[in-house]
Amino acid sequence: MNFYNAREKNHLQIIEDRDIVNWWSLFHLLVFPGLIFAATIGLLLLWLLRKLIARFQWRVGPPIYQCFADFFKLLFKESIVPADANRIVFILASFVSLSAATVAMLLIPIGSSQPFQGFMGDIIVLIYLLSIPSIAIILGGSSSSNPFGAVGASREMVLMIAYEIGLILSILTLAIDAGSLMIGDIVKYQVSNQIYLIRYPFAAVAFFICVQAKLGITPFDIPDAKTELIAGPYTEYSGRLLALFKLSHAILFFGLMSMMISLFFPGPFTGVYIFDVLIHLLKCSIIVIPISIIAAVNPRLKINHALRFFWIFVFILAAVDFARALLLVIA
């Protein structure tokens, strides 16, 4: 049958073979940009966030080692599991969360136009990998048999439904415009043309808001609302298991900041890799400033308000740029 056009034939062309498994990938997973590097930077960025919020609220704020101290304190304490909880899911959730956040780091470019394990279509995989920590905490909170955990899990899930549409639309906008589902190609396209922060500002704003919700930063700290739900899904987590969640949260924080930089304002690349990474880190700290301002001046939203906010306001923002990208490509 001949109605399959010539494009089909392209499937036959062997795409250049990449050496995907090697010992370097283990190094990347564990040291740079994976576990150790991302966790360190993530914890530092979280400190910066806390410090800035404190300063905006006329408090002194924590010292720079505070987040590390918190982490190691938790790591050396005992873990407690409720008697009614489902132990396997409860414990496994923390490991899965850390694992997925770490693997996601391999797909995010840091100070370069190429992620360490980039492959074609990696941006979809990235969206899915970044959702695994959320799924892990939902199942963890749900399996803890604590009613606060259950309410927290339900809110986390609703929040996920809320922000995911904005996230998907804004990322697809860029993928359509760059004509590639590869995060590396999106970065390269911006370096040689124009950064997407200028071309698609609405998508950038939508993505920025969604990232805050994904990280659960005020005003979107609805799932673990401290004043209502104790700690939401984290209520029953303690000691080492909580430490692992803190670690994956730090990695996720750094990962999402890096993703935002790669998607919307990468570069300029000097050519010396160390400097590029330093510029990248500087940009990460700059993004923390608006996040901290928003967190410092806003109260927490109610979950149904957040849902409406994302499904109407953020959706419209993302949809405007999505439509623009679509028109540009079709025209």
Added chain:
Amino acid sequence: MNTDLLIIAISLPFIAALAVPFVGMISSKARGYFSSIVTVVIASIIMLTIPTIYSGETIELLFQWIPILGVDFGIYIDGLSILIALIISVLGALASIYSIGFMKDREGSNRYYILLLLFIGSMLGVAFSSNLFLFYVFWELMTLTSWGLVIFYQREEKPLKAGYKYFVMTTAASVWILIAITAIFSYTGTFDMRIVIPLSATGPGWLGPFLLVSLFIGFGIKATIVPLHTWTPAAYSETPAPISAIFSSAMTKLGIYGIVRLFYVMFIPLSFTYPLIAAFGVVTMVIGGMMALIQEDIKRLLAYSSVSQIGYVLLGIGVGTAFGIAGGLFHLLNHAMFKALLFLCAGAVIYRVGTRDINELGGLAKKMPITAACFIIGALAVSGVPPFNGFVSKLMIYEATIEAGGIYYVLCAVAAFVSVITLAYFVKAVHSIFFGQSLENLKEMKEVSPYMYVPMCILAAGCIIFGIFPQLPLRYLVGPAVGVITSGVWTYDILYPIRSDLGIWDAVTATSLLIIGIIVGVLIYYFGMGRSTTSPKIEKTKIFVGGEELAPDELQFSSAHFYSSIKTSLKPFYDLSRAGGFDWIYFNSAAAFERTCEYLRKTHTGSLAMYIAWFMIALILFGMVLLI
């Protein structure tokens, strides 16, 4: 490949169905073992056929049947039919084994196993038919036997109602298919399914669109395409669990098979066909997903979830490129596995607890660990979480849509969003059934018998294996099927890792990295434990609720409140669906049909003189036509 074996496989279910009552004379349990052995034999024979089909051959068998019409009893097996037949026979075998445990203390096992075997046999017949006439015969047999299974609990009211609705709708589907088959026969002069019909060049101009619409309605009702899906919630939830598993994962697939076989292989379709199928797919997945979100009956939830997942299959095949069809068919295969798994797990819970309302369940994970584990695996797979199988097929579908461009970009965005909705309703189900506080009346529950959990474990293992090694099913099962549709344009040997122009997903590497990540987490955990001054053991305590004394019912977070914020936000949509929603099509068409019949009834006055008058008028008119 020995064709005698195949003849045995096709005729065995019918012969075995006749033998069931006699086997039942030995002992009442023997029926279950007998039908399990029969279905396992069938499944093995069909598995043995796969290497032959994979090597590129097709199998044809012909027996003379009705010489006057030129209709033969023809069997034709190619890559596409073997994929569907494999799903049917393997799930039939697993459901049969599961039934040994499930039907243990119930009445009517004679009727159950006879209908089950006939049902499996007729579905295999649909998949293997080489001409439309035989296809329709088996299709009708399938409809009748499945109706018998829907009303299996015939003493209760709800199954009878569900069965009535199912019967009316599927019969309407059969009528549409029959009309289309007649039209095809009258313009091509043959029932053969292996011919190619260029729709734009055959018959008058209206024929193409007419065939497309009537077949789409006919197969769409079976494949549960929105808005033709309304029989599913009632029918799925009222049937015995193994039957709902077969309904969802095998019978609806025959609707898709019909669409693929006729629209993609037989017809050279019109230009608007593909985007239309994809658009219906997206509508199906959104409506199904949104409806599943608010269900509180576990089997209704799974039923709507099936509807939603069929949307992905349609989107995949609606892209129309080889890669998209591969994604769609792979999702069809995956959906058959995880949805059967979920229905069997739900059946196990219902078997033990006796209720389908998830508000009355809770904390079952400790009592039924295997069922819980299987259900969670199925839920993660259907939500498309890597590294389970649902992720791979969804990734292929997304990539195919992006590659196709244009309107498909929008469809891709919607599909990606529905994936989150899918996750959401399964989170609700998992939480309400297996987690949370265990209720007082559920304290005595225990795991189901091995007959029930072994099929579940096999399917769960399949979900993981197909997720980590997707190249196996893609090469040996999906590849030949796509080859039938694209006449072999798509070579599957280069499919590892999955490649389109856009994507490479190496599931093995990704999974091993994830496992390494988990090991590292465990190492960090033990590092902390080594330095700890406190007890290294994990302590067990009561839950922390801020020091308050809560009553047991306050500790339970009811599933009714799980998504109340979404329910209020989307109130108009849910109000519409509660008020009958999509059923208005049927009520309106039924009313229209009734009005038409009223007119016809006026002619049937009962007076002989009137009838003779009608007869004379007809004779005169006929004579005039002949004279002219």
